[in-house]
Amino acid sequence: MTQINELAARVKDLEGQLLVCTRCGMCQSVCPLFEQTGREADVARGKLALLSGMISKIFSEPDGVNERLNRCLLCGSCADNCPSGVNVIEIFIRARAILTDYKGLSLFKKMIFRQMLANPRIFNAMTGWASKFQDLLIRSNRNEQATSCARFVSPLIHDRHFMPMAKHPFHKTLEKMQVRSTGSGVKVLLFTGCIIDKIMPHIAVASVKVLSHHNVGLTIPETQGCCGIPALASGDAKTFNFLTAYHLDRFEKEDFDYLVTACATCTSTIKKLWPTLYSGHNPSVTESARNLAAKTMDINQFLTDVVKTAPQKETKDDGPVVTYHDPCHLKKSLGIFKQPRQLLTAAGYQLTEMEDADKCCGMGGSFNLLHYDISSSIGSLKQENIADTGCDTVASGCPACMIQISDMLSRSSSRIKVRHPVELYARSLEPGK
Ligand code: SF4
Numbered sequence: 001m002t003q004i005n006e007l008a009a010r011v012k013d014l015e016g017q018l019l020v021c022t023r024c025g026m027c028q029s030v031c032p033l034f035e036q037t038g039r040e041a042d043v044a045r046g047k048l049a050l051l052s053g054m055i056s057k058i059f060s061e062p063d064g065v066n067e068r069l070n071r072c073l074l075c076g077s078c079a080d081n082c083p084s085g086v087n088v089i090e091i092f093i094r095a096r097a098i099l100t101d102y103k104g105l106s107l108f109k110k111m112i113f114r115q116m117l118a119n120p121r122i123f124n125a126m127t128g129w130a131s132k133f134q135d136l137l138i139r140s141n142r143n144e145q146a147t148s149c150a151r152f153v154s155p156l157i158h159d160r161h162f163m164p165m166a167k168h169p170f171h172k173t174l175e176k177m178q179v180r181s182t183g184s185g186v187k188v189l190l191f192t193g194c195i196i197d198k199i200m201p202h203i204a205v206a207s208v209k210v211l212s213h214h215n216v217g218l219t220i221p222e223t224q225g226c227c228g229i230p231a232l233a234s235g236d237a238k239t240f241n242f243l244t245a246y247h248l249d250r251f252e253k254e255d256f257d258y259l260v261t262a263c264a265t266c267t268s269t270i271k272k273l274w275p276t277l278y279s280g281h282n283p284s285v286t287e288s289a290r291n292l293a294a295k296t297m298d299i300n301q302f303l304t305d306v307v308k309t310a311p312q313k314e315t316k317d318d319g320p321v322v323t324y325h326d327p328c329h330l331k332k333s334l335g336i337f338k339q340p341r342q343l344l345t346a347a348g349y350q351l352t353e354m355e356d357a358d359k360c361c362g363m364g365g366s367f368n369l370l371h372y373d374i375s376s377s378i379g380s381l382k383q384e385n386i387a388d389t390g391c392d393t394v395a396s397g398c399p400a401c402m403i404q405i406s407d408m409l410s411r412s413s414s415r416i417k418v419r420h421p422v423e424l425y426a427r428s429l430e431p432g433k
């Protein structure tokens, strides 16, 4: 009974935030999910209306409420276009956590989040083993996007063209790298993030190269883990709280001016969710999270605004053409969109804009796993817009968006490469490039 009362109190708390929504419907025209399904229940207004009645339904129809809440990319397009300033993402995430606390976490998610994600050493060991044996189950597509497919019919993978796990994750490569811990005075702690560490370590290598080139002092703590967003988005606040406190404790011992990441989702999570959605029992964590958020920066922003990178190459009219996809977690969440473009220009690329560059690519984390049909329909629109520019390369500041875009381009047999701006900038620093 105590738990029910506590949950009811949390739902009541949410109701205050729900009152801000005037049901104007402005969020409808920008919701990528609504564009595909045309269902009012999929748009923010519909979900907020559902949540208003949740206090009664949470106990009578928890599965139905959960199902509707989970049909969301958490892209923030609705919040970005909301004239009343409704904090839609925070409301949805809090509601998912309430429902999970009521229903309980499935055994599968418990294993993934609480046994693996919450234990960086175990996570590293398990993904290390998986990367060794993955070739038995997958085959390389040998294409520009470096994607693979399942060798056998798989209900989990379907016909995805996905990026395989790296044979040498960044945390292993780091052991052999010379990292300059002192520099021109600016000290950076580099937060790697799971996707970059385990699937795209070359982005972290490029980040180290670029930061070292600009004489930045670097600290890269070992046994960094996940920022916690996959767990939180699935309603597992316990794992999110644990990972937030774990990292704050690890980083408190380090001396740095900025925490920098090359992952848009990690940046947004550390800046916006660690300070506001930590709900564990240690109040000092929230204070530390606020302090850390103030010095956390996306790498494009850090290089452009703090390091003030000068153009390395002259842009030539016949030079390589790049287009840029704005990750929702950079542009809509943090307002960062000029800096990655400036970095691409500094790297000598001709920038050509695609239509709807800031429209969601359809990835949405677990949404892609649960609703691949809708996710890939949204992704196909992005792929068409990219192809229409006639570019050689599409850049994006979010590894999750890069996975989705690679899948879409690979499935359409495109030769367009997918790169992070920092990779292209790092390449421009190489002699003769
Ligand atoms: S969430 Fe914002 S944009 Fe959407 S209906 Fe409510 S007030 Fe309007």
Ligand code: SF4
Pocket (backbone or CB within 6 Å): 030, 031, 032, 033, 034, 042, 043, 044, 071, 072, 073, 074, 075, 076, 077, 078, 079, 088
């Ligand atoms: S977060 Fe994105 S997908 Fe979810 S309701 Fe808002 S606009 Fe639609």
